[in-house]
Amino acid sequence: MYTINSMFPDLFIFERNRSCFIVDRYTPNSSDGRLWNWSWLESPIINSRLSDKVTKLQNLVRNYEFSSGRDKWIWVGDSTGIFTVKSMRAVLDEKLNGNVVGQSIWCKWLPIKINCFLWRLFLRRIPTRQNLGSRGIQLQTDSCPLCGREVETEEHLFYVCEKSKEIWRWVERWCDINSGNHSSLDQIVVNLIECAKSKKQRKMIEALIGSILWFTWKARNDVMFNNKRFSWEAVMVDSQAMLFTWIKCRSKCNIDWSRWGCNPLALF
Numbered sequence: 001m002y003t004i005n006s007m008f009p010d011l012f013i014f015e016r017n018r019s020c021f022i023v024d025r026y027t028p029n030s031s032d033g034r035l036w037n038w039s040w041l042e043s044p045i046i047n048s049r050l051s052d053k054v055t056k057l058q059n060l061v062r063n064y065e066f067s068s069g070r071d072k073w074i075w076v077g078d079s080t081g082i083f084t085v086k087s088m089r090a091v092l093d094e095k096l097n098g099n100v101v102g103q104s105i106w107c108k109w110l111p112i113k114i115n116c117f118l119w120r121l122f123l124r125r126i127p128t129r130q131n132l133g134s135r136g137i138q139l140q141t142d143s144c145p146l147c148g149r150e151v152e153t154e155e156h157l158f159y160v161c162e163k164s165k166e167i168w169r170w171v172e173r174w175c176d177i178n179s180g181n182h183s184s185l186d187q188i189v190v191n192l193i194e195c196a197k198s199k200k201q202r203k204m205i206e207a208l209i210g211s212i213l214w215f216t217w218k219a220r221n222d223v224m225f226n227n228k229r230f231s232w233e234a235v236m237v238d239s240q241a242m243l244f245t246w247i248k249c250r251s252k253c254n255i256d257w258s259r260w261g262c263n264p265l266a267l268f
């Protein structure tokens with residue numbers, strides 16, 4: 001928010017009534033259209049530097065029509081002036097220009113905890129060994145708990161690691177889509193989402209991506225804390241089954257399990 005205090009602090013200290021509104025200091029409809037009636041503690045005009053600022057301030061509001069009503073907040077991200085999360089997301093999507101689509105994935109078909117997880121993941125802020133180590137937490141190793149070959153980063157765990165890589169190939173086979181060329185987690189996410197031919201298909205792909213990332217993370221935690229073996233097939237089965245339940249319960253889409261198994265995109 002702009003105030004005289006923040007934009008013209010040198011002038012603000014001269015104002016006699018610091019709670020006044022700009023509209024109190026001028027009267028429209030004078031011969032030149034504006035009549036300024038400043039009420040300074042002492043005139044700042046004597047100082048040429050401040051005189052320039054007065055002129056600048058006057059020019060700034062020259063064409064502005066003040067109303068007599070109370071000031072109110074207006075959301076400029078939407079033509080209605082009313083703030084909604086949806087319009088905020090549209091603004092962010094436009095600003096991000098599709099480069100980091102993951103950051104703005106918020107799919108209503110997924111439970112909130114998964115959306116929060118995705119948000120943190122695409123900001124690279126989930127507790128991978130590399131993240132914990134860089135925050136000063138002592139670990140015996142920073143290597144990937146699935147393959148043990150490289151440092152466990154989000155990029156490695158969800159995209160590079162041989163153990164989890166196969167899950168992306170399965171997504172393409174199951175949905176009969178081709179994600180084309182990619183060389184990072186963000187890129188494959190963007191490419192997969194771009195395969196959608198409708199809004200609902202996009203939502204479905206976002207939900208599927210969210211679900212496989214979530215179940216990969218859960219399976220990784222089972223390896224770390226429950227001595228279980230990692231299996232991408234298990235991630236696939238969990239994603240397939242739970243996503244069906246979530247969409248069935250959370251959306252108005254009437255989906256059928258037998259057709260779901262063949263190609264889920266064909267249902268949207």
Ligand SMILES: [Zn+2]
Nearest residue numbers: 144146147161
């Ligand atoms: Zn690995």
